[in-house]
Amino acid sequence: MTACEIRAFIDQLPKAELHLHVEGTLEPDLKLKLAQRNHIDIGQTTVEEVRKTYNFHDLPSFLSVYYPAMEVLQTEQDFYDLAYAYLQKAAANTVRHVEMFFDPQAHTSRGISFATVITGLHKAVVDAQDLGVDAALVMCFLRDYSKESARQTLAEAMPYKDWIVGVGLDSDEHNNPPLKFARQFEDAQAAGLHITAHCDVDQKDSIEHIKQALEIMGVERIDHGTNIVEDPDLVDFAVKQGIGITSCPPARTDTSPKMKGEAILELLSKGAKICVNSDDPAYFGGYINDNYYALASQFNLSKEQIAQLARNSFEVSWIPSLQKAHYQSQIDTYLSKDK
Ligand code: HPA
Ligand code: ZN
Numbered sequence: 001m002t003a004c005e006i007r008a009f010i011d012q013l014p015k016a017e018l019h020l021h022v023e024g025t026l027e028p029d030l031k032l033k034l035a036q037r038n039h040i041d042i043g044q045t046t047v048e049e050v051r052k053t054y055n056f057h058d059l060p061s062f063l064s065v066y067y068p069a070m071e072v073l074q075t076e077q078d079f080y081d082l083a084y085a086y087l088q089k090a091a092a093n094t095v096r097h098v099e100m101f102f103d104p105q106a107h108t109s110r111g112i113s114f115a116t117v118i119t120g121l122h123k124a125v126v127d128a129q130d131l132g133v134d135a136a137l138v139m140c141f142l143r144d145y146s147k148e149s150a151r152q153t154l155a156e157a158m159p160y161k162d163w164i165v166g167v168g169l170d171s172d173e174h175n176n177p178p179l180k181f182a183r184q185f186e187d188a189q190a191a192g193l194h195i196t197a198h199c200d201v202d203q204k205d206s207i208e209h210i211k212q213a214l215e216i217m218g219v220e221r222i223d224h225g226t227n228i229v230e231d232p233d234l235v236d237f238a239v240k241q242g243i244g245i246t247s248c249p250p251a252r253t254d255t256s257p258k259m260k261g262e263a264i265l266e267l268l269s270k271g272a273k274i275c276v277n278s279d280d281p282a283y284f285g286g287y288i289n290d291n292y293y294a295l296a297s298q299f300n301l302s303k304e305q306i307a308q309l310a311r312n313s314f315e316v317s318w319i320p321s322l323q324k325a326h327y328q329s330q331i332d333t334y335l336s337k338d339k
Helices: 003-012 030-039 045-054 059-072 076-092 113-130 147-163 178-190 206-216 226-230 232-243 261-269 288-299 304-316 321-338
Strands: 015-021 095-102 136-140 166-170 196-197 221-224 246-247 273-276
Touching: 003 206, 003 288, 003 304, 015 221, 015 246, 015 288, 015 304, 030 045, 030 059, 030 076, 059 113, 059 166, 076 095, 076 113, 095 113, 095 166, 095 321, 113 136, 113 147, 113 246, 136 147, 136 196, 166 178, 178 196, 178 206, 196 206, 206 221, 206 226, 206 232, 221 226, 226 232, 226 246, 226 261, 246 261, 261 304, 273 304, 288 304, 304 321
Parallel strands: 015 095, 095 136, 136 166, 166 196, 196 221, 221 246, 246 273
Antiparallel strands: none
16 A cells, blocks of 8 residues: 555544543644633743644653643633534544543642533533534543542532543553552442543553553553553453553654554554554644554554554444444445445
8 A cells, every 4th residue: 555545544434532632632823822812921922932842752741741731721612612623623534433531630720610621621522513523521530649639520520420421540650550549430430430541651660550450440441551562461351351452653752762553563463452542632743643644654554454443443432332333334334435
């Protein structure tokens, strides 16, 4: 396949996005617009200047740019605009279903109410239907905050339970193992929510964290999670249990220059339910199709392998099985037309 053919194939392939932080879709131009609208001096006055601040080399340095950028998000309308701008891009990337992470504590900790955040995001989720994108929200706990803060956040979320499909765990993983939040995950599950957790790339305790998340907490997916290849027993467990692995190839290319491509391919060949996502596209330089393309072109993926990544994305999503079957048949149709 030529580069053009691969790109065209990916561009129209139906897919789901399961690892996407809505705050990570804050493009420099929107950041500037919101700063002006809310009369906030962010220290830059042009899009180019803002873009230059999106500069980091690992997870902690990324987070130290990422959280301060959120200060421009103040009103329900701001959260709506942020999410809707992403959902338009999702539609253009033939994303049919998306489960979007949001970080309430990154906002409530600076005085923005939970209601403001979730109402704005939810309105965008509703309006996304008109774009042909089925969207849902996944609430993340910040793992570098306390258990008590997670407990309070879950309590605040309860009145809005119907607007949330699951809970996740993100932010700085160093010395913040999944087990720290075992109780809050149990409570979330008891409330009928799905569970997933970041097991970020090449962390000090990556394998131990993956083990805890899968074997003790019983998460349905691991986000990033590609270090699992280092433990064949865990891979075997993940394959048997149909655990989702939501990789984000271009994230952390600073520390993993080959975007964990070999690990992704190994997991795919072993039948693990691994998929491709964009994580924080405004920061990592590309939306989901760019990420499929980066992986496919660098590692010479076949159409079948690319399609399998998309099939996996629907398979491990949190939609009803009838809807999954519908999307899988869209992929079948797409492949048969392509022949
Ligand atoms: N890892 C941890 N925390 C995050 C990420 C991530 O990939 N993106 C946004 N917050
Ligand atoms: Zn992430």
